[in-house]
Amino acid sequence: MEAKQHILAIRLSAMGDVAMLVPVIIALTKKYSNLHLHILTKEMYSVFFEDIPDVEVHIADTRGKHKSLPGILRLAAEIPNRIDVIADVHNVLRSKILRRVLSMRGLKNEQIRKGRRDKKALTRTQNKVFKPLKTSHQRYAEVFEKLGYPVELKPEHVKPKKAISQSVVEALNIDKNEKLIGFAPFAAHRSKRLPLAKTKWILQELNEKLPDYKIVLFGGGDKETADLNELENELPNAINAAGKFLFKEELSLISNLKLMLSMDSGNGHLAAMYGVPVLTFWGGTHPFAGFAPFLQPKENQFLPDLEKYPLLPMSIYGNKMIEGYENVMDSIDYNAAIKRIVELAN
CATH class of the missing domain: 3.40.50.2000 (Glycogen Phosphorylase B;)
Known part of the structure; x- marks a missing residue:
C-alpha cells in the first residue's frame, strides 16, 4: 500500500x-x-x-x-x-x-x-x-x-446536509420539514450592509409571494440581535436565530435551508459550503474580487447601479467609503432579486 x-x-x-x-x-x-x-x-x-x-x-x-x-x-x-x-x-x-x-x-x-x-x-x-x-x-x-495535487472544483465538492437538532426545532418553533430561507442582512462594514428598511421590505415581499416559507434571520452582536428581534415581532414569516444556538447547531440549521440571502459576508460562504444556493447583495465590494460564494452563478449576484457609481468596488473588504457612495445599496434592483428568490424557492 x-x-x-x-x-x-x-x-x-x-x-x-x-x-x-x-x-x-x-x-x-x-x-x-x-x-x-x-x-x-x-x-x-x-x-x-x-x-x-x-x-x-x-x-x-x-x-x-x-x-x-x-x-x-x-x-x-x-x-x-x-x-x-x-x-x-x-x-x-x-x-x-x-x-x-x-x-x-x-x-x-x-x-x-x-x-x-x-x-x-x-x-x-x-x-x-x-x-x-x-x-x-x-x-x-x-x-x-x-505541491503536485491539482484539482478541478465541482458542485459536488460540498458537505452533506446535517440533521437539525431537536433543540433548534424547539427554539425556533418549527418542524423538521419546514421550508426555510436564510437571511443574513448584516456585514462588518456599512458599505456592504443592507439597510434595515430594505430588509423589512424584502421580508414583506417574501411573506406575500412565498407564504409557505419561514425566513430565518442570522446575525450577531447586541445591536444586530435587537434589530432582528424587531423584525421577528413585526413580520409573521420572520424567525430570529441570532444568539440562540451553539455554532455547530447554527451550521446544522444553515445546511437545511432551501436558499440563503446574504451580503458579501461569512454567512453566504457557510451556506455554500453545504451546497445551499446563495443569493448575494453587493455594495461597496464586488464579486470580481474573488470572494463570491462557492460556484454561485452570476444570476444570484445583485449589484448596485455601476453607471451611477462607476468607482465601485471601493475596496476589497468593504472597509473604505467614497463621499457620495454612502447609499450604494439603495440602487440594487430589489424587484429583480425577489423574482430570482421566488424562482429558486420554487
Missing part, C-alpha cells in the same frame, strides 16, 4: 475564508486516496472539517498559548513530525513565521498568491482595471497544485 502523504494546510481566519477552503479540501480527498490532510485553524472553525475523510484538525490558540513569537514557536513544536509538506493558504505574518520554523525540518512549502496588485487595480479610483480576478477557491487550489 502506498504511504500516505501528509499535508499541513494553514488557514487561521477569517470565518468566510476558512469556509471557502472546505470545497478544496473535499476535492483533494475525493481525488487523491494517498493524501492525509492536516488543517491548522482556530477552534471555532474546526467543525467545518468534521466528517471529511482523511482530514485531521489542529487548533491554533492565537489569543492564548500560541500568541506572539513564543506562542508560534510553541505551536510549531506541536505540529506532528509526520507532516511532509506545508500548504500556507493564509500567508500572513504568523503563518510565515510558522512556515519558516517548520521548514527547518526540511519540509517543502508553498503559499497562496493573493493577487494584491490586481486587487489594488480593481479598487483604485484612477485608471481602474475592472475585470474578474481569480476566486479564493482557485487561489487555494493553486497552492496544492504547486
